[in-house]
Amino acid sequence: MDFIYSIIIPHKNIPKLLQRCLDSIPERDDVQVIIVDDNSDPAIVDFEHFPGLQRKNTIVVFDKSSKGAGHARNIGIEHSNSKWLIFADADDFFNYCIDECLDKYKDASEDVIYFFANSLDSVTYVNNNRGGAVNNQLERYMSDNESNEWLVRYESGVPWAKFFKSNVIEKNHIRFDETRIHNDNTFSYLAGYFAERVKGVGIAIYCVTYRDGSITYTEMDMEKFKDRWTVFAKRVAFMEQHNLKYFTYDSFFITCLLELKKKKDKTRYHEALNIFEQNGVPISLIKSFVRQRRKMDFTYKVKHFLYQLLKW
Secondary structure, three states: OOEEEEEEEEEOOOHHHHHHHHHOOOOOOOEEEEEEEEOOOOOOOOHHHOOOOOOOOEEEEEEOOOOOHHHHHHHHHHHOOEEEEEEOOOOOEEOOOHHHHHHHOOOOOOOEEEEEEEEEEOOOOOEOOOOHHHHHHHHHHHHOHHHHHHHHHHHOOOOOOEEEEHHHHHHOOOOOOOOOOOOOHHHHHHHHHHOOOEEEEEEEEEEEEEOOOOHHHOOOOHHHHHHHHHHHHHHHHHHHHOOOOOOOOOHHHHHHHHHHHHOOOHHHHHHHHHHHHHOOOOHHHHHHHHHHHHOOOOOHHHHHHHHHHHHO
16 A cells, blocks of 8 residues: 555535645645546636646546546545545545644554544634534543444444545445435445444544535435435345344434424425335334334423324
């Protein structure tokens, strides 16, 4: 291997923010940077002066397939040549402590290392809580490793603020889904499942930003909706097949069901259940999941919503 670390960055139509991200990455002999451009618009991007073209140890791949960030990340993995894989979004950036962490953990025995992230508005730099759920999972794990290791292995569904051993990724052929939304969820829980050892580090190495117009914050059209529930269905099927506990604790999944209920969106609710059945997850299993959630220590309002879900 030529490098210790490969940092993989998918990009589309935000060259100034990509440059900000690159500026936050220390130029080191042991760090390779791989940028995969997802068919950016030439009216927006100057390809002759594309960020990273003149940067040390940097590969820029111009992909014209327009298959999204998951596909771009998979291309990045294929071009990597390193011991560790690190993922960043082009509109985010690393904090100054990344340099120290690259030194400290290059010989770590763990297969996945989880770090904290702070969160800012991409334009105003005002604090927000976009990374709050990920940080909460890591805090709970670090306070009680034995009881809460499942949180970082299976619930932390983002690829950023983590170091992944590349041999684990390649041995198990772990890749990103090529969906418009939640393309990173499968990659994250498979990496957690196949990792022999994991570690949590109490340092925020990464800043995840909020930006109007990003795919995360655009309208949930039917294509994105179907992508979301297909990813969820495959996840539930995997957890059930491997006897992993997701019923009691999969908070994001139940939150999405509740959101459909609150909006009185029966069409999408039943479409979600159909997608589960198409992926080998019977509706009876989903209702069993909801019943178990009702037994937990929620407020009356949440328990009432769960009860209503069973009646729909």
